[in-house]
Amino acid sequence: MPASGSYLIDRRAAEAAVQMSLPLIIEAMKKREVGESGFLYIVIMNPALAPGCSSFEDAVLYEHAVGDRTQWDADYAAFALAKARVAWRTGFDGHTVQELRPYLLTAKDTVLWGSVVLDGLVVSASGANPWYDEAFAGTIAMCLRAIAKSGIRERRDKGLFLPDK
Secondary structure, three states: OOOOOOOOOOHHHHHHHHHHHHHHHHHHOOOOOOOOOOOEEEEEEOOOOOOOOOOHHHHEEEEEEEOOHHHOOOOHHHHHHHHHHHHHHHOOOHHHHHHHOHHHOOOOOOOOOOEEEEOOEEEEEEOOOHHHHHHHHHHHHHHHHHHHHHHHHHHHOOOOOOOOO
């Protein structure tokens, strides 16, 4: 894989996917049953930088905080990064690893869940209840996939191969 990572899923695409998803996320976070922290941290991995080809740190494409980080009661960024690491390394949603494939966990892995792997797109979230972290991550992943599909459609009209950026 090239060190630059995905052609269509870059930082700009990741930011756009988060921005598309934020109205839903912010509205949902107003409900107590979603989570009580009022904060959320999102991590998106570069889908073309796999564990065998990249370090985890280099594969982190985009991070986004919802809410004032100075008011955090826990390190939601560390939790989201830890969830992303498990999903990125295993290729499975965090809940799948925790409940069905716990033998894939290694030393210092988190036992929290709230990450998704959708067609190679890894997104994690932390700050809400894990089932909502998973829903928010999944929403962002679906938007990201749509952005990539739209991007490749536009590129096909311009030629058979992707040009250098």
